[in-house]
Amino acid sequence: MVHAQPAWTIHYDLDKAAARWVDPESSLLSFLGGRGYGVEIVARLGAPAADPLDPRQPFVLAAGALTGTAAPSSGRFAAVGVSPLTGTIFDSNAGGRFGVRLRQAGVAACVVTGRAAEWCVLIIDGRMEAPAGSGRPVGGAKRQGGEGRAAGAEPRRAPDAEGRPWVSLVPVSELLPSLQPGEAGGRDRVTSSELVASLREVLGPAYAFVFPGLSGRRGSLLGSLRTDDRRNLGRGGLGAALSAKRILAVAVAGDRPLHVADPERFSFITYEAEKQIAANPVTSKALPEFGTAVLMRLLNQAGALPVKNFQASCWDGAERISGEVVRRSLVTGRKGCMGCRIRCTPRVGAGPAAVEGPEYESLWALGADCGVDDLKTVHEGNRLCGELGLDTISAGATIACAMEIASKGALARTIKFGDGRRVLQLLREMGHREGFGAELADGSLRFARGYQRPEASIQVKGLECPGYDPRGMVGQGLAYATSNRGACHLRANMVGPEILGIPKMLDRFAASGKSGILINLQHLSAVFDSACVCKFAGFAFGEEMMARLLAASTGRDLSAQDILFTGERIWNLERLWNLAAGFTRRDDTLPERLLAEPPAKGPSAGHVVELEPMIEEYYRARGWGREGEPTQAKIEALNLAEQARRLLRRPEEGKEERTEGRHLRAV
Amino acid sequence: MSGLVSSHAGNMSVRIGDRLVITRRGSMMGRLRPDDLIETGIYEDDSGIALASSEIITHRAVYAHTSAQAIVHTHPPHAVVLSLVEDAVIPIDSEGSYLLHKVPVVVAEKTIGSEEMAQVLSKALQTHKACLLRGHGLFCTGNMLEEAFQWSSAVESSARIVYLTHRAGIVPREYRLKSEGYGEW
Numbered sequence: 048m049v050h051a052q053p054a055w056t057i058h059y060d061l062d063k064a065a066a067r068w069v070d071p072e073s074s075l076l077s078f079l080g081g082r083g084y085g086v087e088i089v090a091r092l093g094a095p096a097a098d099p100l101d102p103r104q105p106f107v108l109a110a111g112a113l114t115g116t117a118a119p120s121s122g123r124f125a126a127v128g129v130s131p132l133t134g135t136i137f138d139s140n141a142g143g144r145f146g147v148r149l150r151q152a153g154v155a156a157c158v159v160t161g162r163a164a165e166w167c168v169l170i171i172d173g174r175m176e177a178p179a180g181s182g183r184p185v186g187g188a189k190r191q192g193g194e195g196r197a198a199g200a201e202p203r204r205a206p207d208a209e210g211r212p213w214v215s216l217v218p219v220s221e222l223l224p225s226l227q228p229g230e231a232g233g234r235d236r237v238t239s240s241e242l243v244a245s246l247r248e249v250l251g252p253a254y255a256f257v258f259p260g261l262s263g264r265r266g267s268l269l270g271s272l273r274t275d276d277r278r279n280l281g282r283g284g285l286g287a288a289l290s291a292k293r294i295l296a297v298a299v300a301g302d303r304p305l306h307v308a309d310p311e312r313f314s315f316i317t318y319e320a321e322k323q324i325a326a327n328p329v330t331s332k333a334l335p336e337f338g339t340a341v342l343m344r345l346l347n348q349a350g351a352l353p354v355k356n357f358q359a360s361c362w363d364g365a366e367r368i369s370g371e372v373v374r375r376s377l378v379t380g381r382k383g384c385m386g387c388r389i390r391c392t393p394r395v396g397a398g399p400a401a402v403e404g405p406e407y408e409s410l411w412a413l414g415a416d417c418g419v420d421d422l423k424t425v426h427e428g429n430r431l432c433g434e435l436g437l438d439t440i441s442a443g444a445t446i447a448c449a450m451e452i453a454s455k456g457a458l459a460r461t462i463k464f465g466d467g468r469r470v471l472q473l474l475r476e477m478g479h480r481e482g483f484g485a486e487l488a489d490g491s492l493r494f495a496r497g498y499q500r501p502e503a504s505i506q507v508k509g510l511e512c513p514g515y516d517p518r519g520m521v522g523q524g525l526a527y528a529t530s531n532r533g534a535c536h537l538r539a540n541m542v543g544p545e546i547l548g549i550p551k552m553l554d555r556f557a558a559s560g561k562s563g564i565l566i567n568l569q570h571l572s573a574v575f576d577s578a579c580v581c582k583f584a585g586f587a588f589g590e591e592m593m594a595r596l597l598a599a600s601t602g603r604d605l606s607a608q609d610i611l612f613t614g615e616r617i618w619n620l621e622r623l624w625n626l627a628a629g630f631t632r633r634d635d636t637l638p639e640r641l642l643a644e645p646p647a648k649g650p651s652a653g654h655v656v657e658l659e660p661m662i663e664e665y666y667r668a669r670g671w672g673r674e675g676e677p678t679q680a681k682i683e684a685l686n687l688a689e690q691a692r693r694l695l696r697r698p699e700e701g702k703e704e705r706t707e708g709r710h711l712r713a714v
Numbered sequence: 715m716s717g718l719v720s721s722h723a724g725n726m727s728v729r730i731g732d733r734l735v736i737t738r739r740g741s742m743m744g745r746l747r748p749d750d751l752i753e754t755g756i757y758e759d760d761s762g763i764a765l766a767s768s769e770i771i772t773h774r775a776v777y778a779h780t781s782a783q784a785i786v787h788t789h790p791p792h793a794v795v796l797s798l799v800e801d802a803v804i805p806i807d808s809e810g811s812y813l814l815h816k817v818p819v820v821v822a823e824k825t826i827g828s829e830e831m832a833q834v835l836s837k838a839l840q841t842h843k844a845c846l847l848r849g850h851g852l853f854c855t856g857n858m859l860e861e862a863f864q865w866s867s868a869v870e871s872s873a874r875i876v877y878l879t880h881r882a883g884i885v886p887r888e889y890r891l892k893s894e895g896y897g898e899w
Contacts, residue, residue, distance in 0.1 A: 315895035319815070326812060544858070551860040560730050563783040564857045570781070590781075591815075591843065595899070608840035611781045667731035 054110075054155035056088075057214055059169060061292055062102070062161030066214040077686075079597070079610070080155060081111035082138040083577035083617040085127025088158055089136055090620050090690055095627035099129040100291040102162040108149065108257065108297060109156035111579025115147040115305045115386070117317045118596045119324055120581035122147050122385035126257070130283035131291075132268040132441070132490055133509040133533045134711055136624040139272065139280035140537075140576050141257075142384025145299065148255040152212045152301030163293040166219040166234060168246070173212030173301040174253070212301070219295050222249055226295075234295060235265060236479075238434040242296070243275050250298055258296035259286035260436010265480040266290070267488035269441045273433065277403055278384065281438040283510065283532060284490075308602030316595045320588055324388060327587040329547065334391040334583055335381060339407035340370035342514075342542065343415075349546055349555065350650030351519030353411070353512070355418045355464050356447040357505045357640055360516040361649035364420030368410050377422055378404050389583055395426065405429035405439075408536075411514030412443025417450060418464030425467075428474055435478025441490055444511035446473050448491035451503045458498060492711070505638045508533035508630065509711050517641050519651035520545040522553065522561040525661045528635045529565075531621040537582065539568035549586055558657050562665040570614030577617065616685045619677050623687065627694040632675040634711075635662055715743040718788035718866055724851070725767035726786045728859055729777050732756055736766050736773055768827040772853065775832035780839050782855035786862040789851035790870035792877045793817075797846040803873050804897050806886055810872030811896060817844045817852075817869055825850040844869050 056069040078084045085107035092105045107127040114121055124146025130137035149157070152173025159169065206212050219226055219234060223245050226234040237245070239260055246256055256275045263270020263286025270286030273279050280286075289297075307313045324330045333341045346352040347365035354362040366372070379397060383390035393404030405413070405426055413428040414420060432439045446462075453462040460483060462469055476484020487494055491511055495504035505512045510533025517524030522541035530538040543549035544564060553561065571590055575582050578597060590607040598605040625634075636642075637658055645653045666673065670681040682691045715724060724743050727736035734756050737743070741750040754762030754770070756777050763770070773785050796803050796819075803817040820838050822831040825847060835853050838845040844854045844865045852869055856862035879886055890896075 312895075312899050315892050315899055318892055319895075323812065550856065551858050551864070553858065560728065562731060563729050563781075567781045567783065567857060591841070594841070599899070606841040608780050664731045668729075670732075 054150065055153055055211055056156045056158065057154060057171065057212070059157065059159045059214065059216065060161050061159055061163040061167075061216070061294075064163070064216050068211045075112070075155060076603075077613065078617060079112045079574065079577035079613055080114070081109050081123070081125040081577040081579040082127060082140065082573060083613065084156055085109045085125050085138055086136060086617055086620055086624075087690075088156065089127055089129065090624050090694060092158070092160065093129060093136075093624075095624050095694060096629075099131040099134055100288065102292070103160065104129045104288070105158050105160050106285075106289055106292060107156055107158050108145075110146045110149045110154065111577055112597055113600060114579040115150040116307055116600055117313070117386070118580060118600070119317065119320050120384070120387045120389060120584040121579060122387060123579040123581060124149060125576060125579060126272055126280050126285050126289075128285055128288045130285065130510075130532065131287045132284040134628055135508055135532050135630065136621050136628075137283040137285065137532045138576065139282055139285055140579070141272075141274060141278040141280045142387065142581065143255070143274040143276040143278035144385045145255040145257050145274045145278075146579060147385050148299045148301045150301070150305055151303050152299050153206065153210055153303055154212055154299070154301070157297065157299075159292055159294065162291065163216065166293045166295050167216045168219060168222050168295050169297045170215045170217060170250070170254075171212050171297070171299040172214075173206055173299070173303060175206065176302055223295075235261075237261065239273050239277075239436060240434060246275070246296055246298065253300040254298040255300070256296045256298040259290040259294070260478075261434075262436040262478045262480070262488065263287040263290045264295075264436070267437075267477065267480050268490055268493075269438050269445070269477070269488055271432075271436050271438045273436060277433060279433060281440065282535065283438075286436050307600040309599045313596070313599035316592070316599050320584070320592050320596065321388065323587040323592065324584060329549070329586040330389050330583060334389050334586075337370035337374055338378075338381070338391045338393045338404075340373045340393070340405070340410055342407045342546075343369045343410060344371065345546055346515065346519075346542075348650070349519050350646065350652070351516045351523075351546065351555070352415055353505075353514060353516040354415050356416060356444070356451040356503065357512070357516060357638070358451065359649070360519050360646040360651045362415055364418070365415060367420040368414045368422050368425055370407075372422060373404065373410070377426060384581070387581065389581070391583060402430055403433070408514055409439040409443070412440045412447075413470060414443075415514070416443050416447040417467075417470050418447075419467040419470055420465075421467050424471065428467075428471055431471065431474045431478065435474065437474065437478055440513050441511040442474060442477060442487075443470075444505060445477075445487045445491040445494060446470055448495055448503045448505065449473075449487060452495065452498050452500045455500070457500055502639055505640065506534055507637060508634055510534050512638070515540075515542060516646075516651065517637065517656045518646055518654045520555040521558050521654075521656050521661070522555070522565060524637055524641060524656035524658060525561060525565055525665060526569075528637050528658060528662065529569075529665060531618065531625055537572065539565055539572050540582075541565065541568070543568070543586065547586075556651075556654055558661050559664070562661065562668045565665070566668055567611065569618055570611045573614035573617040574610045577613070612685075616687060619681065619685050620687055620690055622675075622677060623682075623691050623694045626676060632662075632673075635675055715788065715863075718790045718870060719743055720789065724786075724788045725769050725773075726784070726859060726862070727767075727770075727773045728784045729756065729782065734773060734777060736770055738765050739767050771827060771829060772832040772835050775836035776839050776853070776855060779836040780855060782839065782862075784856045784859040784862045786854050786856075786859065786866045787851060788866050788870075790866070790873065793846055793852050793870050793873035794849065795877060796873050797848045797850075802897070803846065803869065803876060805872035805876070806879065807872055807875045810868060810875070811890065813868050814844060814865070814872060816842070816896060817846060818842055819846045819848050821848045
């Protein structure tokens with residue numbers, strides 16, 4: 048088995064308020080948990096031709112094969128569903144303690160389908176010890192119960208004889224009656240920290256929880272998910288996806304010890320992996336000292352820093368929000384996710400009032416991309432995004448898009464690059480979906496098309512590009528164009544070989560010959576996201592070490608090539624979903640600006656991305672056809688024939704019709 | 715490639731999509747010219763096969779069965795000596811321990827340009843980035859050529875330290891915790 052001890056998959060049907068528990072072994076064997084297992088579930092149960100917010104679409108929270116073990120940086124989990132922003136299959140990944148508690152509750156994954164009759168909290172309790180004293184008894188007669196329990200009866204809270212954790216769906220009106228909509232502190236007004244405080248008071252400290260932020264609860268497509276310990280699952284509007292199911296939070300408590308199959312071997316390999324992290328200057332120095340903000344100066348020096356909605360690729364203001372300045376004038380300490388030695392998260396302030404400081408992507412999106420070089424303003428914007436449940440990348444990029452449209456006279460509003468106060472005001476409006484911010488809260492593509500300026504939306508497949516300008520690192524352009532969830536640096540980040548020299552430095556302006564390393568990174572990234580190990584550990588070690596960790600923890604004979612094969616299966620299954628959802632080769636592209644408008648100055652002056660030859664090479668290297676579809680031979684080699692038949696069935700064979708380019712082209 | 719091959723020995727290649735570029739048969743690693751780089755298919759022959767290195771069968775097998783993007787093949791003398799007596803080279807120096815962990819030795823009866831060696835090497839390189847063919851030489855993979863070259867150089871460096879230690883009759887004092895794990899796992 049992949050988990051070295053029993054781990055249940057809980058399927059909760061919100062329409063029937065009924066739970067069932069499934070042994071996940073067969074799927075976990077193939078997909079390693081986390082993202083891979085979630086993708087397998089969504090592809091099996093979901094409806095690619097239906098609206099992303101259709102109640103039939105599953106939403107998955109999954110721990111990985113290494114979550115909660117002693118493997119470095121492994122305290123993570125994945126959320127997987129269908130993005131209302133992009134229409135693609137989508138996953139997001141975060142640290143904190145939620146994933147560890149999930150596994151300690153004996154749970155591999157929790158799948159919800161349908162839509163609850165009213166707003167609810169889904170509670171999972173897998174503790175073996177009696178939870179006395181850990182909070183008030185939960186719920187009463189109105190609770191929407193799980194399978195095998197008469198409605199209205201007080202449920203057990205301990206696992207049953209088979210170890211199945213207790214599951215209950217509790218209406219918010221009962222659990223948190225103070226959060227009635229429309230009131231000052233109501234469900235549709237309450238911020239992240241206020242919601243966490245309310246849930247903690249009711250549930251007690253043993254529970255970890257994940258919840259959609261305010262923005263998502265108010266239906267904004269940039270709405271993110273957040274954990275009780277302030278880790279964000281930012282991208283793709285998964286906060287809106289969970290909100291559409293009327294889930295205010297998923298809470299989990301667990302106390303079961305975690306075991307690995309071969310403890311002695313696992314201990315040695317973990318020791319080796321930690322030595323690699325300690326010996327690597329990125330993981331032992333740069334990230335612990337500066338966090339990801341260390342990239343601000345490096346990217347600016349390379350001419351790969353997108354500035355003012357990608358109208359430039361380097362900027363004098365970058366120094367004022369660089370990692371060095373962040374460390375010197377803002378950060379008071381560092382913290383790490385559960386079980387992580389890298390400890391890259393910046394802390395600002397002291398004691399209970401301390402908050403997380405901005406990471407690179409937030410510094411870029413709310414700073415460089417909006418032309419704002421005041422660090423305190425950027426920090427406040429980052430804090431607001433966390434409190435309001437907004438993806439900092441897409442929020443900042445959408446404001447930058449509006450700034451550009453306004454600068455060209457196509458928007459009768461005063462929104463200027465560099466106006467930090469206006470950025471903060473717009474973030475508040477976006478979070479509450481009020482005023483002009485309501486127009487921005489669904490992302491740049493919808494906004495720019497609404498003003499007949501689609502070229503001002505810098506996105507791929509509807510997802511705003513993050514803070515790496517492909518004109519200064521063209522392999523990143525191929526990574527954006529081919530990413531299954533839209534423009535993203537986390538599907539595969541070419542900052543390693545193109546900027547940091549990991550494993551070795553490539554010519555960042557060269558187009559030929561990069562598809563192979565990108566594909567390997569895409570597969571390895573899927574492995575990290577599925578085993579639920581932080582990608583930052585990937586700066587120190589790769590597929591060999593991951594295979595050894597997974598082999599020792601699961602007891603299976605796994606090679607580096609075996610786990611990359613799993614990564615390839617995950618990537619191709621995501622691709623099959625997207626094809627079924629109407630995406631085609633023409634969606635594997637970049638914004639026209641990156642293809643045809645070279646930066647006027649700086650190290651990347653005169654460069655654009657010559658994408659088409661790279662795409663051709665990429666498809667060939669993948670064994671795909673000219674339209675970017677996995678060939679039948681590839682599908683069979685990856686043992687995905689059953690999934691392909693289900694996803695790509697012809698309309699007349701299915702119950703519903705596929706519509707080409709359905710989600711985004713309808714925008 | 716100094717110290718890793720004789721004047722006209724060794725070869726290397728990179729993968730580009732479903733094609734590969736490999737050094738010409740009999741070319742000098744130290745003085746490669748543009749026409750020493752031969753492009754041909756990974757899965758299908760074309761006229762380039764007439765010029766390609768005699769080890770192309772192994773390069774193709776490795777590309778077909780692994781995610782390697784580059785391959786470097788050399789004949790490093792200390793590593794080859796150890797391959798004659800050991801089933802694996804286990805570095806005892808610090809850098810080798812970090813970078814390589816363990817380098818397996820595989821065996822084939824026909825050790826040049828054979829299907830047999832292609833099979834055993836491509837299998838071993840699914841779990842290790844460097845592998846020795848007994849009595850012949852070293853094959854290393856990487857995401858790029860420079861990376862594969864680094865492993866080649868590192869293997870010979872570590873092998874030389876192991877060889878010198880054995881040759882001098884030295885019993886090294888262990889400085890690593892859990893040192894038995896390097897050989898076992």
